[in-house]
Structures are given as C-alpha cells and as structure tokens.
Amino acid sequence: xxxxxxxxxxxxxxxxxxxxxxxxxxxxxxxxxxxxxxxxxxxxxxxxxxxxxxxxxxxxxxxxxxxxxxxxxxxxxxxxxxxxxxxxxxxxxxxxxxxxxxxxxxxxxxxxxxxxxxxxxxxxxxxxxxxxxxxxxxxxxxxxxxxxxxxxxxxxxxxxxxxxxxxxxxxxxxxxxxxxxxxxxxxxxxxxxxxxxxxxxxxxxxxxxxxxxxxxxxxxxxxxxxxxxxxxxxxxxxxxxxxxxxxxxxxxxxxxxxxxxxxxxxx
Amino acid sequence: xxxxxxxxxxxxxxxxxxxxxxxxxxxxxxxxxxxxxxxxxxxxxxxxxxxxxxxxxxxxxxxxxxxxxxxxxxxxxxxxxxxxxxxxxxxxxxxxxxxxxxxxxxxxxxxxxxxxxxxxxxxxxxxxxxxxxxxxxxxxxxxxxxxxxxxxxxxxxxxxxxxxxxxxxxxxxxxxxxxxxxxxxxxxxxxxxxxxxxxxxxxxxxxxxxxxxxxxxxxxxxxxxxxxxxxxxxxxxxxxxxxxxxxxxxxxxxxxxxxxxx
Numbered sequence: 001x002x003x004x005x006x007x008x009x010x011x012x013x014x015x016x017x018x019x020x021x022x023x024x025x026x027x028x029x030x031x032x033x034x035x036x037x038x039x040x041x042x043x044x045x046x047x048x049x050x051x052x053x054x055x056x057x058x059x060x061x062x063x064x065x066x067x068x069x070x071x072x073x074x075x076x077x078x079x080x081x082x083x084x085x086x087x088x089x090x091x092x093x094x095x096x097x098x099x100x101x102x103x104x105x106x107x108x109x110x111x112x113x114x115x116x117x118x119x120x121x122x123x124x125x126x127x128x129x130x131x132x133x134x135x136x137x138x139x140x141x142x143x144x145x146x147x148x149x150x151x152x153x154x155x156x157x158x159x160x161x162x163x164x165x166x167x168x169x170x171x172x173x174x175x176x177x178x179x180x181x182x183x184x185x186x187x188x189x190x191x192x193x194x195x196x197x198x199x200x201x202x203x204x205x206x207x208x209x210x211x212x213x214x215x216x217x218x219x220x221x222x223x224x225x226x227x228x229x230x231x232x233x234x235x236x237x238x239x240x241x242x243x244x245x246x247x248x249x250x251x252x253x254x255x256x257x258x259x260x261x262x263x264x265x266x267x
Numbered sequence: 268x269x270x271x272x273x274x275x276x277x278x279x280x281x282x283x284x285x286x287x288x289x290x291x292x293x294x295x296x297x298x299x300x301x302x303x304x305x306x307x308x309x310x311x312x313x314x315x316x317x318x319x320x321x322x323x324x325x326x327x328x329x330x331x332x333x334x335x336x337x338x339x340x341x342x343x344x345x346x347x348x349x350x351x352x353x354x355x356x357x358x359x360x361x362x363x364x365x366x367x368x369x370x371x372x373x374x375x376x377x378x379x380x381x382x383x384x385x386x387x388x389x390x391x392x393x394x395x396x397x398x399x400x401x402x403x404x405x406x407x408x409x410x411x412x413x414x415x416x417x418x419x420x421x422x423x424x425x426x427x428x429x430x431x432x433x434x435x436x437x438x439x440x441x442x443x444x445x446x447x448x449x450x451x452x453x454x455x456x457x458x459x460x461x462x463x464x465x466x467x468x469x470x471x472x473x474x475x476x477x478x479x480x481x482x483x484x485x486x487x488x489x490x491x492x493x494x495x496x497x498x499x500x501x502x503x504x505x506x507x508x509x510x511x512x513x514x515x516x517x518x519x520x521x522x523x524x525x526x527x528x529x
Contacts, residue, residue, distance in 0.1 A: 015380065022351075022376040022417040054383040080352040082381040110292075110325045111353055151471045152414050153352065207416040208472035211480045 001062050004185060004240050005163035005232045007040035007141070011062045012184045013055040015237070017176060023205040023237060024176065032176040033184035034083070037167060037234050038063065039160060041139030044071040044098075048158055048167045049236050050087035059087055060094055073099040073138060077169035078155045079111045083236065084169065088112055092119045099126040103145040103156035132156065146228070149221035152205060157224075164231040166224075172250065173238030174201040186239040188246045192253060199257035214262030218255050225251055277447050278337040281504050282426030282496060284311040284403070286337035290326030291446050302446060303465070305354045306500050308430060309337045310423050312400025317345040317372075319405075319421055319430045320500050321358035330358060331365070342366065345390075345398055347373045347405070349432035350418035351381065355500060363388060372398060373407065374417040394419065408492070410434065411485035412478075412519070414470055420488075428496035429488070429508075435515050436465040436501035450503045450511060457502070457511065462518025465501060467525065478519035 001009045014031040017024055024032065036059060037048040045067060051059040063072070072095050078084040079102060089112055091097055100120065102108050106129045109116035120127050130136055132147040146157040148171060158167040174193060175186050193201075202209055225247075233241040233250065241250050278286040289306035305323035307330060309316060316338060322330035334343070343366040348356035356378075363369055363385055371378065372390045379386050392398070398405040403425025410418040412434035421430040450457050467473050489512070497505035505511045 020376050020379060022374075022415070052380045054380040080354060082351065082353070083377070085353070086381060111323070112357075113324050114327045116325065153469075153471065205416065206472075208476050211477070212472060212475040214475070216475065 001038070001066060002185070004037075004234060004242060005160075005165050008160065008163045008165050008232070008234070009038045009040075009066065010035040010184065010234065010240060011038060011051070011059055011066075013051065013058055014180045015052070023170065023173070025200050025204050028176065028201075030176045030178045031180045032173075032237055033239055034237055035184065035234065035240065036236070037165075038066055039141065039163075041073075041141040044073060044139045046073045046075060046101075046138055046141075046143070047091070048075045048234070049077050049084050049169070050074060050091055052083050053086040056087050056090055060090065063091070063095060067095065069096075071096045071098045073097070073101060075156075075158055075167075076100065076102040076108055077157070077167070077236065078153055079105050079108050080153055081170075085112055089119055092123070092125065097125060099128065101128050101130055103130055103132055103147075104154035105129060135161075144228075146224060147220075149224060150206060150209075150217045159228050159230075161228070164229050165234050166228060166230045166232070167234045169236050170205060171235060172233045172241065172254065173235040174198045174250075174254075175239035175241070177239065184239050185242050186246060187241075187243045188249060192249055195253045195256035195260060198250075198253050199261050202254075202257060202261070209258070209261045209265070211265050212262065213265070214258040218258050218262075221251070221255060221258070278309070278333040279447050280337075281449065281498075281506075282423075282428060285309070285423060285426035285428055285496070285498075286311070286333075287447070287498070287504055288330055288333040288337060289322050290329050292323070292325070301461075304446065304499075304501055304503065306498070306502075307334075308428075308498050309334060309343075310400060310403070310405060310425065310428075311338075311341060312403050312425070314401025315344040315399065316341050317347060317398055317400060317405050318343060318362070319347050319498070320349055320355045320432070321346060321362060323354040324357040327358050327361055331361070343369050345370055345372050345405075347371075347398075347407070347419070347421055349373070349410070349420065349430065349500065350413070350415045351377050352415070355432065356381075374419050376417050392419075400425075406492070408488060409484060411481055411488050412470070414472070422492045422494075426496055427493050428498050429492060429494045430498045432500050433469055434485075435497055435499040435505065435511070436462070436469055448503060450505045451507055453503065457514060459514055459517045459521055462515055463521035466518055466522035469501065470522070473519070473522040474525055476523065478516070478523055481519075482516060
C-alpha cells in the first residue's frame with residue numbers, strides 16, 4: 001500500500017500482461033498495476049472499487065491492516081464488471097463495511113447477488129446512489145461523483161477536492177510497467193507515451209472510438225479538468241499519474257489521442 | 268395475441284431443444300415501470316448441452332430452477348458467457364460449483380482474474396469455432412452490435428437461432444405475465460422508442476457512433492446464417508426477424524440521434 005496523496009492510499013496488485021487481458025492492446029507485455037484506493041475520512045474510510053477476485057486475499061489483508069477497526073464505505077465505479085465489483089461481497093462479509101455507494105444504480109447490491117438483503121439491509125449497511133456533480137461528505141472529507149468523459153458501461157468517476165485526486169475507473173490506465181519492482185506511480189520524471197500509444201490503449205477496450213465523433217468526449221474531458229483541480233489521476237488499471245504537470249501532460253496526450261481517433265473515423 | 272406467459276412459466280421451449288430462461292429487472296421509463304430482461308438460453312443436443320449466458324446474479328435461484336427443468340436430468344456440459352459483465356456471466360461461480368463437468372467456452376480473456384483457480388475448465392474459442400452438441404452445433408460468430416470487444420454472438424443450427432447478447436435489446440411495458448412472451452405475442456409491438464431507449468442506455472457509444480457503420484456486418488451475418496429466431500439477452504425472443512430487424516436498426520439510429528432523450 002502506498003500513499004499517492006495526503007490521506008489517499010493505493011492498494012496495489014499486479015496483472016501479468018500475457019495476452020489474456022482484454023483491456024490492453026493484445027501485444028502489450030509487462031505487469032500492470034491494478035489498484036483500489038483507500039481514502040482516510042477521519043473516523044472512517046472510503047474504498048474506491050474492490051479489486052479483482054484474483055487479488056482478493058491480498059486486498060483483504062491490506063485493508064484489515066490499514067483500517068484498524070475503522071468503518072469502511074465502498075464506492076463502486078462500474079456495477080457490472082468484475083474488476084470493479086469482484087470483491088464487494090467478500091469485503092462486506094469480512095470487514096466493517098457500513099455503506100455502499102455509487103452514482104449509477106439505485107440498488108447496486110441486487111446487481112451482485114440474490115442475497116442482497118443479507119449483505120445490505122440485514123447488516124444495517126446503507127446503500128445509496130449519489131448523483132453526479134453533487135458533493136457529499138463522509139467523515140472529515142468531501143467527495144464529488146463525476147460523470148465520466150467516456151464509458152463502456154455505466155461508470156462513475158469520483159473527485160476528492162481535499163487531495164485533488166480524480167479516480168477514473170477504467171480510463172487513463174495507459175501506463176503499465178515491465179516488471180513488478182517498478183513504481184506504480186508515474187510522474188514527469190519518466191518519458192511519456194505518445195498520443196498514438198494512448199490511442200491504441202483506449203481502443204483495446206473502447207474499440208468503438210475507431211468509429212466515433214470524439215469531439216463531445218474531448219469537450220467533456222476538458223470540462224472535467226477545467227472544473228476540478230487535479231493533481232493525481234487514480235485509475236483502476238495502470239499507473240497512478242501524480243503531479244499537476246504530469247496530469248496536464250497526460251490529459252493533453254489523451255485529448256490528442258482522441259482527436260486523432262476522431263479524425264480517422266471521419267475519413 | 269397469444270396466451271400470456273408469466274415469468275414463473277419459464278423455461279419456455281422456443282424451438283426444439285432450445286429453452287428460454289431468465290428473470291426481469293424493473294426500471295422506470297416515461298413515468299411507468301418497464302421490464303429489462305436478463306435472459307439465458309439452453310440448447311440441448313443429442314449428446315451435449317450448452318447454456319448461452321448465465322442470467323443475472325439477482326435471479327440465480329430462479330435461473331437455477333429453470334435450468335434444472337430445462338435440462339430434464341441431462342448434465343450441463345458447456346456455458347458460453349457472451350461477454351464478461353455480470354448479467355451475462357455473473358452466475359458462473361454457482362454454475363461451476365453445481366455442475367462438476369461443466370466447461371466454460373468463448374472469448375475468455377480476463378476470466379482467469381475473475382474466476383481464479385478455474386482455468387482448467389476454460390476452453391478458449393473464437394469466431395467461427397463450433398461446439399458440437401450432437402445433431403446440432405453452436406457456431407460462435409462476430410458480435411455485430413456490442414459494447415465490449417471481447418463479446419461473441421452464437422448461432423444454433425438446430426433452432427436456426429441467433430444469440431445476440433446486448434444486441435436487439437428492448438423492453439416492454441410491465442404487466443404481470445408478459446415476461447415470457449415472444450416479441451410477436453406482446454399486446455404492443457416492440458417500438459422504435461423502446462429499442463432506442465435501451466440502446467441509448469446499454470450501448471454507451473450510441474451518441475458518438477453512427478450505427479449504420481455496423482449494419483453491414485449485421486446484414487452479412489444474417490445473410491450467412493438463416494435465422495428463424497433472434498434471442499437477445501435483454502429483450503423478448505423474436506420469432507419474425509424480418510419484421511424486427513428494421514425496428515432495431517431504426518432504434519439504433521434514434522439512439523444515436525438522441526432526440527428522444529435530450
């Protein structure tokens with residue numbers, strides 16, 4: 001577990017890129033950080049996403065150590081994909097989870113199990129859908145659900161204005177590592193990928209961008225970053241991007257990648 | 268108009284050896300409650316059986332009972348999750364537990380991360396591959412309309428049925444007892460605005476991509492595979508594809524235009 005911003009920790013696991021992972025280009029090799037984020041809210045904590053089932057025990061062990069008896073809230077970014085929700089029920093069983101939050105589903109636990117009552121209301125767990133753009137407070141910290149710039153399925157980003165962190169689920173995950181010893185945090189001290197490489201990465205999951213008018217997506221992305229001061233981008237897959245300058249750099253490259261994809265689609 | 272079928276009456280045999288299973292979720296639409304089906308389909312060959320999609324986790328006890336009835340004592344040999352989203356693959360853990368001989372087939376990228384320890388039961392298959400069932404086969408084909416790239420559609424040669432996953436989705440106004448009706452039995456014909464609404468919500472590319480770009484691959488597929496039934500994961504079974512296809516295409520176009528929702 002590493003601190004990526006004041007009070008924000010990444011629980012980092014790794015995914016072997018060996019051709020069996022669909023959200024990266026087929027030929028990409030290396031080890032990709034797969035992160036969930038624990039945010040200190042004072043007497044409680046919030047977890048952004050729950051991690052892959054393959055990492056279940058590691059995630060649980062890290063959280064048990066870090067929580068130290070505090071209560072936990074869980075934010076689910078993509079209700080129907082197991083890389084977002086895959087450990088939600090295990091966390092509800094093993095940890096003092098007292099609320100489950102998301103921005104897209106009124107009853108998210110029903111998406112996960114027919115035993116939703118046992119995991120939610122019967123345990124006194126509060127289950128809430130929080131609207132995009134409306135800030136909410138959890139303990140000593142404020143958050144804002146952010147409507148993503150692009151999505152494949154119902155997805156919600158989350159902004160932490162205290163630490164200036166934007167949690168971006170399956171977007172901005174274009175940086176992997178060649179081995180597991182390298183830092184999962186990227187700054188301007190390392191060479192940035194090209195816009196073409198970012199475009200190739202986006203296409204692995206967002207393949208429809210090859211046919212899309214990307215103008216509205218770019219404008220939405222620009223608006224998000226104009227309205228929110230972001231110093232850290234925290235994706236679920238791929239490296240954390242840290243530092244205002246690195247954020248600007250990767251945003252500009254991503255906008256350029258989207259522009260190039262849109263131009264190709266228009267041909 | 269045919270007799271109404273309640274959800275309790277699923278599984279429904281929609282062609283010899285082809286059974287429709289599933290449950291519905293209720294969602295608000297234009298001030299009323301409509302149903303959003305989460306379907307699965309069982310195909311029984313003379314030697315093997317295959318389940319296409321798993322149904323949603325919220326409906327597992329129902330789907331489990333429906334599956335047992337449809338299997339009628341046969342083992343479940345294969346399951347094809349069309350793509351890795353919970354309404355399509357979320358019951359895999361329970362299916363694998365209950366059916367010890369069950370093998371998972373399809374584009375199984377990521378599944379080793381979702382179902383660790385079950386890799387020995389995976390059979391990676393792609394477009395054009397065939398699953399022999401005895402007397403009929405399941406052909407895996409390109410998903411002409413999809414959200415995730417690792418999506419496969421399938422075609423049952425016995426029932427001349429095309430399993431289209433997130434394609435061809437629509438919902439109908441909720442009335443008790445309508446859930447098991449095929450499209451042509453519904454009191455109200457599926458409309459363009461229903462298909463458009465589901466498409467707009469389920470396929471996030473709809474506002475940005477002109478769907479006519481994908482009509483070619485859909486038309487090629489339908490030309491290659493004589494299709495008597497269209498079996499969507501999120502809509503009623505279609506028994507007159509020639510009537511429904513233009514509605515579906517128009518729904519995609521309307522979803523792209525977005526005029527119904529903005």
